[in-house]
Amino acid sequence: MLTISFLGTGAGNCIHRSHTSMVLDWGNNRRVMLDTGSGNSALVNGAKLGIFSSDIHQILLSHGHFDHMGGLPHIQGNRTSVIPEANPLKVYATGMTLARVKKLFEATTITHKIDDHGASSSSGERLIEWESVDPGELLNLGESISARCFEVDHIPGTVGWYLECDGLSVVFSGDTRVCQSVSTAAKGVDVLIHEALSTEDSSERTKNRGHSTAAEAGQIAHEAHAKRLVMTHIDTKFHSCTEKLIEEAMGYYEGPIQVADDLTQIVIDT
Numbered sequence: 001m002l003t004i005s006f007l008g009t010g011a012g013n014c015i016h017r018s019h020t021s022m023v024l025d026w027g028n029n030r031r032v033m034l035d036t037g038s039g040n041s042a043l044v045n046g047a048k049l050g051i052f053s054s055d056i057h058q059i060l061l062s063h064g065h066f067d068h069m070g071g072l073p074h075i076q077g078n079r080t081s082v083i084p085e086a087n088p089l090k091v092y093a094t095g096m097t098l099a100r101v102k103k104l105f106e107a108t109t110i111t112h113k114i115d116d117h118g119a120s121s122s123s124g125e126r127l128i129e130w131e132s133v134d135p136g137e138l139l140n141l142g143e144s145i146s147a148r149c150f151e152v153d154h155i156p157g158t159v160g161w162y163l164e165c166d167g168l169s170v171v172f173s174g175d176t177r178v179c180q181s182v183s184t185a186a187k188g189v190d191v192l193i194h195e196a197l198s199t200e201d202s203s204e205r206t207k208n209r210g211h212s213t214a215a216e217a218g219q220i221a222h223e224a225h226a227k228r229l230v231m232t233h234i235d236t237k238f239h240s241c242t243e244k245l246i247e248e249a250m251g252y253y254e255g256p257i258q259v260a261d262d263l264t265q266i267v268i269d270t
Contacts, residue, residue, distance in 0.1 A: 038070035062174030064100030096157025152176035218249030
C-alpha cells in the first residue's frame with residue numbers, strides 16, 4: 001500500500017496554498033519526501049497529518065527554485081533538534097540544484113559548516129548530506145525503494161522523478177513545460193503527479209513561465225497510459241475552481257483525475 005500526502009500544492013505566486021511538497025509512504029517506515037516547499041510549511045502541514053521531521057530521512061528535489069527547496073534548512077533544523085543522534089538527512093538532486101542548496105545553507109546558517117557534500121554542526125557532527133544524481137541513474141533508497149530522475153523542460157538542472165516500491169510506482173513531473181520525457185517515464189505508472197498551472201486560455205503565458213496546463217497534463221497521462229492523474233502546483237486563480245482544470249484534463253485522459261489540495265492524502269493499493 002502507498003500513501004501520498006500532499007504538504008503543499010501551490011505554484012510560486014499562489015496565496016491560498018503552500019508551496020510544493022509531498023511525502024510518499026509505502027509503510028514500515030519507508031518514506032520519501034519530494035520537494036520541501038518553502039519556509040516551514042511542510043513542517044506545519046506535515047504535523048497536521050502526523051508526519052514529522054523525525055519521519056523524514058530522504059528527500060528528492062526537482063529543482064532549485066525556492067518554492068521547491070526553500071524549506072530544506074527548516075526541515076533539517078527541526079529534525080536535528082528532535083533526533084540529534086539520527087543519521088544525516090539525505091538529499092538527492094542534480095548538481096545544478098545542489099549548487100543552489102549549498103548557497104541557501106550558506107545564506108541561512110549561523111553555526112553550520114558547509115561543504116560541497118553537506119553540512120555539519122560546529123562540533124563536526126554530520127547533519128545533512130547531499131548527493132548529485134544524473135538523469136537515468138538508478139538510486140537504491142533502501143527497503144526496496146528505487147528511484148531515478150529524468151530531464152524536463154524548466155530551468156537548467158530541473159528533473160522529474162520516478163519511484164517504485166512493492167510494485168507501486170509514481171512519477172512526479174516537477175515543474176515543466178509539456179515534455180515527452182514525462183510521458184516516457186510514466187508509462188503504465190500507478191500515479192502520475194503532474195503540475196497544472198493553468199488552463200489552455202493562458203497557455204502561452206504558462207509556457208513562457210516554464211509550466212504546463214491541465215490539458216497538457218491530461219495529454220501526458222493519456223500518452224503514458226497512467227492509471228491515475230493527480231494535478232498539483234496550482235495557481236491562485238484556480239484555487240477554488242479546480243473543476244476547470246479537471247474538465248480540461250478530461251478532454252484527453254479518461255482515467256481517474258483529481259486536483260490535490262494541501263493535506264490531501266491518496267491511498268493506492270496493489
